[in-house]
Amino acid sequence: MYQEKIEAIKAAIAKADANTPEELESFRMEFISKKSVVGGLFAEMGKIPNEEKRAFGQLVNGVKQIAEEKFQELIEKVNQANKKSKSADIDLTLPPSNHEIGGIHPLTATRQRIIEIFERIGFNLSEGPEIEDDWHNFTALNFPENHPAREMQDTFFIEKNPDIALRTHTSSVQVRVMENQKPPIRTLSPGRVYRNEAISARAHCIFHQVEGLYVDENVGFADLKNTLYHFAKEMFGKGTKVRFRPSYFPFTEPSAEIDITCMICGGKGCNVCKGTGWVEIGGSGMVDPNVLENCGIDSKKYTGFAFGMGIERIAMLKYQIKDLRLFTENDVRFLKQFRPIL
Structure with missing residues (x-):
């Protein structure tokens, strides 16, 4: 059964x-x-x-x-x-969906654009340490010990070793390049720098610089001006006006500050340009012979020019941003404006 x-x-x-x-x-x-x-x-x-x-x-x-x-x-x-x-x-013939993705930070985009402009005219890239010794940050750049020129930059020194500090400019990278490379030298040094300054809409204790150096035989001030004219036109447009004002820097002689037409107000005057219609984008000049000699380069045979610019300042003008603090506050409302359009 x-x-x-x-x-x-x-x-x-x-x-x-x-x-x-x-x-x-x-x-x-x-x-x-x-x-x-x-x-x-x-x-x-x-x-x-x-x-x-x-x-x-x-x-x-x-x-x-x-x-x-x-x-x-x-x-x-x-x-x-x-x-x-x-x-x-799944229909493989359909276009991809428009998912939200992140965007490149405006400082990163500005840095990449600056590098791209100068690489096309022969500048290579060089980097160095952010914690720097006194020789590379000051002495080799013609800042004598106890000289008032050192007070131009408020420095974060390492407490246990006053000869070690957070670098105040990327000029220290240029010193390292000149010590280890023979002319001709044509290099660009972007990087983060530190200065003991009060944080405001126009200043910060942590910011980014890019500095350029060209050393060779028969380099003159005209070469410097043409290089920076080219950069300004490429970065901000062919209608950008550029002016040079005499200035002083310990490591260059003669020295000049570089101004361009304020891109935010179109030269009419605003809080960024302090009502002048002009905005300084950096400093420049012919490399002081003492700096060349400190780095082992014959100043009688070689000359050179150097320039330095704040990447934040360039980005403020490029994207018409009025407050420097927005770059570091990580406000999503601000950062969303720089997402790529798919």
């Missing part, structure tokens, strides 16, 4: 089918689980006479194996069906 029951269960397993996860689960509950019909056969083992238990057990185990093999077949069938349905839902 139990043989007929087992044959009926086998027939039911053979006919069973599943095309969805729900149908697959129904099969499992009916033929695989402990409460299934197959599980019920094992529960009847105690009612079978001892002489028939061995044969009954073999039949029940055979049914269990058939059910498990059929279950694995149905699992593969359902998985394949799901893969086909998912691939059918």
Whole structure:
């Protein structure tokens, strides 16, 4: 009698089918689980006479194996069906979705643009340490010890070693280049610098500079002016006006500050240009012969020019930003303005 029951269960397993996860689960509950019909056969083992238990057990185990093999077949069938349905839902001819992504920080974009402009006219890139010694940050650049010129830059000194400080300019990188490379030298040194200044809309204790250096035979002030004219036109547009004002820097002689037309007010006057219509973008000049000699370069044979600009100042003008502090406050409302348009 139990043989007929087992044959009926086998027939039911053979006919069973599943095309969805729900149908697959129904099969499992009916033929695989402990409460299934197959599980019920094992529960009847105690009612079978001892002489028939061995044969009954073999039949029940055979049914269990058939059910498990059929279950694995149905699992593969359902998985394949799901893969086909998912691939059918994807239209590969559609354009990509316009997901929100991050953008390049305006300081990074400005830095990259500055580097790109100067690399096209032969300047290579050089970098150096942000923690610098007195020689590279001051002395080699013609800042004599206890000279008032050192007070031009409020410095973060390392308390336990007054000869070590956070660099106040990337001119220290230029010193390292001149010490380790023979002319001709044409290099650009971008990087982060530190000065002990009060934070305001126009100043910060941490900011970024990019400094350029060109040393070769017969380099003159006209070369400096033409280089910076080219940069200003490329960075801000061909209609940009540039002027040079006499100035003083310990490491250049003669020295000049570089002004351009204020891009924020168009030369009419605003808080960024202090109402003058002009904005200083950096300092420049011919490398002082003492600096060349300090770096092991013959000042009688070689001359050179140097310039330095604040990347934040350039970015403020380029993107018409009126407050320097916005670059470091990580305000999402500000940064979202520089996301790329897809």
